[in-house]
Amino acid sequence: MALLNVLHFPNPRLRLKAKPVGTVDDTINTLAKDMLDTMYAEGGIGLAATQVDVQKRVIVIDLSEHRDDPMCLINPEIIELEGTEQMQEGCLSVPGYYDLVERAEKIRFRYLDLEGQAVEANAEGLLAVCIQHEIDHLDGKLFIDYLSPLKQQRLRKKLEKQERLERQQVQVL
Ligand code: GNR
Ligand code: NI
Secondary structure, eight states: OOOOOOOOTTOGGGGOOOBOOSSOOHHHHHHHHHHHHHHHHHTOSEEEGGGGTOOBSEEEEOOOTTSOOOEEEEEEEEEEEEEEEEEEEOOTTSTTOOEEEEEEEEEEEEEEOTTSOEEEEEEEHHHHHHHHHHHHHHTTOOGGGGSOHHHHHHHHHHHHHHHHHHHHHHHHO
């Protein structure tokens, strides 16, 4: 088991665009496993490779109550969008902040599984929101990008201050 470091906004590396995975090999399997360990340890329902500073199109999700039903999606793509819906979102890269975001209500998506097999499926509700949130990460986008510039500015100041304090704490230790 390996825990990976999760980048926090406004780290510019969260803006990098992830590259498609060529072949689903052991490296990708290990990455997916480490990402799941990290997601569980941090209490998230999803995680994108971009958040752990790996620019590969890999996401993991687990919406189950008992945290025992992981999904790993390689090269995920949305192929159809339907309707709109607002949901309260949070992000492991924007700790302690939650806000409403409007996204498609239903999606059809495709991806490669950990065996490299192509899969196509439909999603709605929280799963649809989560997949859209994670694919945004792979494209360097954060949920707070959808908020008003004023909210983004306030959040940036707050998190920059928080990071400064954390760095000072580390120096004292
Ligand atoms: O843990 C998470 N919860 C969440 C809630 C509403 C919408 C999206 C999410 S994803 C987030 C974990 C995360 O940051 N994934 O990138
Ligand atoms: Ni996120």
